Amino acid sequence: MNGNSFSDSLHKSVDGILPEIARLKSETDTAIYDSIVKEFTGLKDVFKAVKWFKFFDVSAALMKYFAKLYELKIEPNRIQDDIEEILLFLNELKQIREENSEAGVYNHNKLRLKYQLYDFSKIPSPADIKKEEKPKQKIMDDPAVVKMVKTELSELVDSLENHYNELARNPGNEEKIRTIFRVIHTIKGNSATIGFTALNKIAHEFEFMLGRIRDKHLNVSDAVLSLCYSSMDFFKALLNAPEINDSAFMKSYDSILHSIQDIVSGKSINSSVETVSIQSVNAVSSAQSESILRVPMHRIDSVINWSGELHLALLQTREDIKKLEALNKELKKLKESYSSFDENYIRLDSVADKYNEITSSIEKRYNLTTQIGYEIRTRLMDVRMVTLKGLFDRFPRIVRDTAKSLNKEVDLEISGSEMNVDKKILEELSDPMMHIIRNAVDHGIDLPEERKKKNKSSKGHLSVKAERHGSEIIITVSDDGEGFNIEKIKAKAVEKKLAAEDDVKLMNPDEVVQLIFLPGFSTKDTVTDISGRGVGLDVVMQNVQKLKGTVRAYANKAGGSSFEIKVPLSLATEQVLYIESSGQKYAVPMNQIRKMDKISGDLLEKIGSNISYFTEGSYFSVKFLNTMLDSSSVITDSSEDRIISVLVMKYYPVAFIVDKILKKEEIVVKSLPENLDSLDYFSGVTIDMNGKPVLILNIPRLVKL
Amino acid sequence: MSYDNHNSYIIFSLSGHEFAVKLTESKQVVPFTNITPVPFTDKFVAGIYNFHNQLIAVFRLDVILALNNLDSPKTKILLLKNENELFGVMIDRVEAISSILEEEITHLDGNYGLEKTDFMRGVYRRKNDSKPVIVISVSSLIQSDIFNRYSLK
Numbered sequence: 001m002n003g004n005s006f007s008d009s010l011h012k013s014v015d016g017i018l019p020e021i022a023r024l025k026s027e028t029d030t031a032i033y034d035s036i037v038k039e040f041t042g043l044k045d046v047f048k049a050v051k052w053f054k055f056f057d058v059s060a061a062l063m064k065y066f067a068k069l070y071e072l073k074i075e076p077n078r079i080q081d082d083i084e085e086i087l088l089f090l091n092e093l094k095q096i097r098e099e100n101s102e103a104g105v106y107n108h109n110k111l112r113l114k115y116q117l118y119d120f121s122k123i124p125s126p127a128d129i130k131k132e133e134k135p136k137q138k139i140m141d142d143p144a145v146v147k148m149v150k151t152e153l154s155e156l157v158d159s160l161e162n163h164y165n166e167l168a169r170n171p172g173n174e175e176k177i178r179t180i181f182r183v184i185h186t187i188k189g190n191s192a193t194i195g196f197t198a199l200n201k202i203a204h205e206f207e208f209m210l211g212r213i214r215d216k217h218l219n220v221s222d223a224v225l226s227l228c229y230s231s232m233d234f235f236k237a238l239l240n241a242p243e244i245n246d247s248a249f250m251k252s253y254d255s256i257l258h259s260i261q262d263i264v265s266g267k268s269i270n271s272s273v274e275t276v277s278i279q280s281v282n283a284v285s286s287a288q289s290e291s292i293l294r295v296p297m298h299r300i301d302s303v304i305n306w307s308g309e310l311h312l313a314l315l316q317t318r319e320d321i322k323k324l325e326a327l328n329k330e331l332k333k334l335k336e337s338y339s340s341f342d343e344n345y346i347r348l349d350s351v352a353d354k355y356n357e358i359t360s361s362i363e364k365r366y367n368l369t370t371q372i373g374y375e376i377r378t379r380l381m382d383v384r385m386v387t388l389k390g391l392f393d394r395f396p397r398i399v400r401d402t403a404k405s406l407n408k409e410v411d412l413e414i415s416g417s418e419m420n421v422d423k424k425i426l427e428e429l430s431d432p433m434m435h436i437i438r439n440a441v442d443h444g445i446d447l448p449e450e451r452k453k454k455n456k457s458s459k460g461h462l463s464v465k466a467e468r469h470g471s472e473i474i475i476t477v478s479d480d481g482e483g484f485n486i487e488k489i490k491a492k493a494v495e496k497k498l499a500a501e502d503d504v505k506l507m508n509p510d511e512v513v514q515l516i517f518l519p520g521f522s523t524k525d526t527v528t529d530i531s532g533r534g535v536g537l538d539v540v541m542q543n544v545q546k547l548k549g550t551v552r553a554y555a556n557k558a559g560g561s562s563f564e565i566k567v568p569l570s571l572a573t574e575q576v577l578y579i580e581s582s583g584q585k586y587a588v589p590m591n592q593i594r595k596m597d598k599i600s601g602d603l604l605e606k607i608g609s610n611i612s613y614f615t616e617g618s619y620f621s622v623k624f625l626n627t628m629l630d631s632s633s634v635i636t637d638s639s640e641d642r643i644i645s646v647l648v649m650k651y652y653p654v655a656f657i658v659d660k661i662l663k664k665e666e667i668v669v670k671s672l673p674e675n676l677d678s679l680d681y682f683s684g685v686t687i688d689m690n691g692k693p694v695l696i697l698n699i700p701r702l703v704k705l
Numbered sequence: 706m707s708y709d710n711h712n713s714y715i716i717f718s719l720s721g722h723e724f725a726v727k728l729t730e731s732k733q734v735v736p737f738t739n740i741t742p743v744p745f746t747d748k749f750v751a752g753i754y755n756f757h758n759q760l761i762a763v764f765r766l767d768v769i770l771a772l773n774n775l776d777s778p779k780t781k782i783l784l785l786k787n788e789n790e791l792f793g794v795m796i797d798r799v800e801a802i803s804s805i806l807e808e809e810i811t812h813l814d815g816n817y818g819l820e821k822t823d824f825m826r827g828v829y830r831r832k833n834d835s836k837p838v839i840v841i842s843v844s845s846l847i848q849s850d851i852f853n854r855y856s857l858k
Contacts, residue, residue: 629744673753673762675792676855681745685753685760693741693753693760
């Protein structure tokens with residue numbers, strides 16, 4: 001038998017079994033086992049013909065397993081984990097070209113042993129199944145979760161096109177390769193969480209190929225680029241129909257996997273990859289439409305933007321009303337300059353009356369419009385708010401799957417998922433949270449044996465907690481595992497040239513822990529499917545910073561480690577206080593301010609070089625805003641007999657001295673221009689009524705200066 | 706006369722030098738008003754400008770190129786674009802809009818009293834005029850390190 005006809009008959013045989021096994025996921029009748037046994041007999045013979053005895057043995061073991069299931073009348077729903085495993089194995093079988101191939105995640109020997117020596121007494125009873133099934137279904141079949149992850153996946157897949165285009169323009173762009181690598185890595189992770197195994201598998205192989213390119217073992221050839229595009233099309237098709245259940249799909253799947261493997265193994269490919277026609281698939285997905293209207297975010301955002309413009313326009317109107325009132329006063333004065341019998345007096349009097357009437361009518365309308373504008377804006381913001389549930393509900397499955405694959409046991413505790421955040425924030429939080437959770441199970445929680453040695457319960461504990469803190473939300477992920485190995489982190493950072501040895505020596509443990517956020521840092525020596533490959537925490541850092549948030553890691557006092565993500569609840573309007581410093585206007589978010597005082601300078605206390613202000617029973621460290629913001633400005637002298645304006649902060653023991661306190665305003669927050677967006681001293685920009693940009697101070701950052 | 710062909714350039718003066726950028730890479734010239742300076746940045750960042758409610762970073766080419774000339778009013782902002790990005794540079798004034806052919810742009814060889822940088826494509830000499838015009842590539846400018854010093858990209 002030559003190689004080709006072997007692979008043909010292997011494919012034929014596997015294609016015969018796959019749908020049967022897939023049916024077991026929903027089938028209740030045990031009669032189906034009979035035909036499966038026959039299929040495996042056929043598969044067994046295929047391997048016998050080429051004398052691949054290892055695979056022959058696995059097939060024979062599976063054949064006996066199904067025969068026994070038939071005999072014992074064990075319902076398919078009691079062996080669901082086995083079914084998943086066998087499905088994966090069969091899908092992988094099609095990739096295998098030689099008997100001792102290392103491809104695939106399943107150790108065939110282990111599989112053979114498991115099914116040859118299968119302990120049928122351990123299959124859960126139908127009663128157990130009912131109890132166990134619930135949480136599983138909740139995670140797998142929760143349509144809201146699947147939908148959300150799917151939306152994210154499509155966005156990620158869509159973003160690939162641009163990246164590929166740029167890569168095609170400049171194949172030597174290493175940064176682009178790293179970006180694509182990260183996108184694929186996320187696709188891989190997310191697809192696993194909702195059970196899109198085919199997508200997960202291809203992404204996994206694709207990531208491997210990209211890793212080879214990143215590490216300069218491979219070049220970005222034309223073959224690689226065309227594979228990039230064709231696999232992207234296939235990703236899209238897979239997102240609409242995640243299960244491979246027809247032969248056209250299967251063909252594309254195989255063809256892409258082969259192409260990747262050919263490229264990795266250095267074989268050049270000249271045939272273009274066949275892709276599925278996506279048309280039929282789209283027809284299916286559009287069938288579901290209920291009374292809920294799905295609106296693209298950008299449409300809502302454009303309405304929000306316009307409501308912001310309305311707000312700005314109204315602020316300008318208010319200034320105009322003030323001018324009208326001033327004119328009214330002048331008119332009155334003018335009137336008074338005539339005697340009350342003068343004809344001019346009477347004429348001016350009637351003009352002033354009408355003038356007054358119109359002004360107050362405009363003012364009334366201004367007030368009403370402002371109120372309406374406010375209502376529209378808050379309701380629009382509500383449209384954007386969603387609970388954390390859509391994200392947090394995905395954690396149990398990730399924790400379970402990750403723990404299972406690492407032979408760990410983990411108890412997960414979740415709190416605060418009812419909290420509302422802006423949809424955009426929730427979306428952007430998704431990747432970082434997934435990374436952190438997987439990371440905690442993979443690197444944080446220790447193995448059961450090790451835990452027992454340390455007198456801990458064999459089950460690890462992981463908690464995810466969301467809390468509101470002013471206008472920010474704080475999400476903390478804590479584990480009770482090994483904690484951070486400070487010496488190991490130091491050594492790794494030096495080895496990977498991420499930090500100089502001398503610098504590392506001087507760092508305190510807390511500073512050392514933050515090194516794990518550097519790009520390319522990974523303390524695990526082996527690459528795992530879970531969180532290895534040195535991608536991860538740097539992505540977490542980047543994503544959170546995009547949201548104007550912060551992330552840090554620290555060791556728990558009671559052992560174990562914690563990750564803390566702090567992000568704003570909402571991204572749009574904000575109450576601010578306008579202040580003046582060194583002749584420039586700035587905005588300070590109201591929710592950061594405990595109180596504002598006008599005090600005499602002698603109330604400031606000097607202790608050494610530190611100046612502090614005592615109020616409400618505590619000391620606040622005094623900072624002069626004008627010297628912080630304008631290095632050329634002269635330090636305000638002790639100002640003992642001057643009245644000075646002080647802003648006392650709410651969450652930090654800091655008080656800022658400002659030149660002038662102007663007024664409170666509800667403002668529309670805009671992002672810093674693209675070329676300046678890394679300046680974290682400002683949380684955004686607003687436009688005042690004169691059309692001038694005003695910087696919004698990022699207090700959490702400034703208090704650190 | 707239409708200027709929308711790709712040979713059209715805006716020639717502007719700044720600190721006694723003349724520069725040219727492609728008309729297709731520029732958006733508008735606006736008066737220098739209401740610029741908000743940005744603390745914690747170097748001198749080459751002039752500030753943030755509100756262009757129809759779109760916030761734009763404005764840069765000082767004279768600082769980037771280390772031009773020293775006392776008589777430089779810098780009263781205008783030239784808005785430049787590259788794909789979706791919009792940013793501004795401060796200029797003294799627009800001198801002309803001319804058609805410059807690719808072959809008229811010669812290698813930047815001599816010393817024109819300024820440092821040579823990646824984003825200078827070459828030099829063009831106007832007829833009957835000895836003053837050289839330095840041709841700037843906006844797409845290279847926006848990719849230069851200095852422009853991205855405060856960018857997350």
